[in-house]
Amino acid sequence: MVEAVRDAGVVVTGAGGGIGAALARRFATEGARVVVNDLDAAKAGSVAAEIGGIAVPGDASAVVDAARDALGGMVDVYCANAGVAFEDPGAGTALDERAWALSWDVNVMAHVRAAHALLPGWLERGAGRFVSTVSAAGLLTMIGAPSYAVTKHGALAFAEWLSLTYRHRGVKVHAICPQGVRTDMLAATGSAGDLVLQPTAIEPEDVADALFRGIEDDRFLILPHPEVAEFHQARAAAPDRWLSGMNHIQRKWEAAR
Numbered sequence: 001m002v003e004a005v006r007d008a009g010v011v012v013t014g015a016g017g018g019i020g021a022a023l024a025r026r027f028a029t030e031g032a033r034v035v036v037n038d039l040d041a042a043k044a045g046s047v048a049a050e051i052g053g054i055a056v057p058g059d060a061s062a063v064v065d066a067a068r069d070a071l072g073g074m075v076d077v078y079c080a081n082a083g084v085a086f087e088d089p090g091a092g093t094a095l096d097e098r099a100w101a102l103s104w105d106v107n108v109m110a111h112v113r114a115a116h117a118l119l120p121g122w123l124e125r126g127a128g129r130f131v132s133t134v135s136a137a138g139l140l141t142m143i144g145a146p147s148y149a150v151t152k153h154g155a156l157a158f159a160e161w162l163s164l165t166y167r168h169r170g171v172k173v174h175a176i177c178p179q180g181v182r183t184d185m186l187a188a189t190g191s192a193g194d195l196v197l198q199p200t201a202i203e204p205e206d207v208a209d210a211l212f213r214g215i216e217d218d219r220f221l222i223l224p225h226p227e228v229a230e231f232h233q234a235r236a237a238a239p240d241r242w243l244s245g246m247n248h249i250q251r252k253w254e255a256a257r
Contacts, residue, residue, distance in 0.1 A: 009071035013060035014082030016043025018183030022204035087190035126170035144192030
């Protein structure tokens with residue numbers, strides 16, 4: 001067991017399935033008390049019943065107070081996992097401002113709102129842990145999904161800011177950045193996901209394992225696909241070459257469609 005989470009009060013948003021459900025199950029296995037949050041009340045209730053957790057359905061942006069009450073007054077670990085993704089072949093030809101607004105609200109602002117609600121208590125006692133499910137798209141990008149790629153960059157930037165600002169005051173932050181994971185969200189990426197993500201897709205449980213290795217090692221950046229580190233380095237070292245390579249994938253996708 002990971003001592004850092006034993007008996008901890010944990011909240012996992014978007015935990016009705018996929019990565020969120022895997023995180024909730026793993027935290028429960030490690031001895032944590034888990035609040036399962038999801039917009040789908042039935043799914044949240046099912047996962048909570050399975051793990052002996054507490055279902056608190058509803059909007060992830062407003063779950064902190066109810067979760068704190070359910071846990072007896074304190075949230076020790078908050079997993080900002082809820083997210084949305086849309087396939088959009090080109091922002092100039094299929095712009096949907098509603099999709100952009102929802103992506104910003106769920107993928108970024110829900111994290112900001114949760115941190116705003118949690119930080120006063122965490123700073124007062126000098127301890128707290130914020131886990132952000134970002135995506136490799138936040139380190140790199142993703143063809144065919146501009147609102148997802150851009151807002152996941154924002155989620156990573158916010159997680160970095162939290163870490164650099166509060167780590168000396170006891171707040172630990174982890175940013176999980178997987179590539180393809182076999183979930184409903186992967187299906188939502190459509191043909192672009194089939195081309196780029198499906199070939200190396202992993203199970204949600206693999207993501208949970210990677211997070212717990214990162215917790216034990218006290219690491220900020222969690223890479224369930226280790227090759228993402230090489231891609232990130234290549235992007236930083238030679239951005240034009242990297243963009244040309246991504247454009248090659250874009251053209252391959254367009255030809256296949």
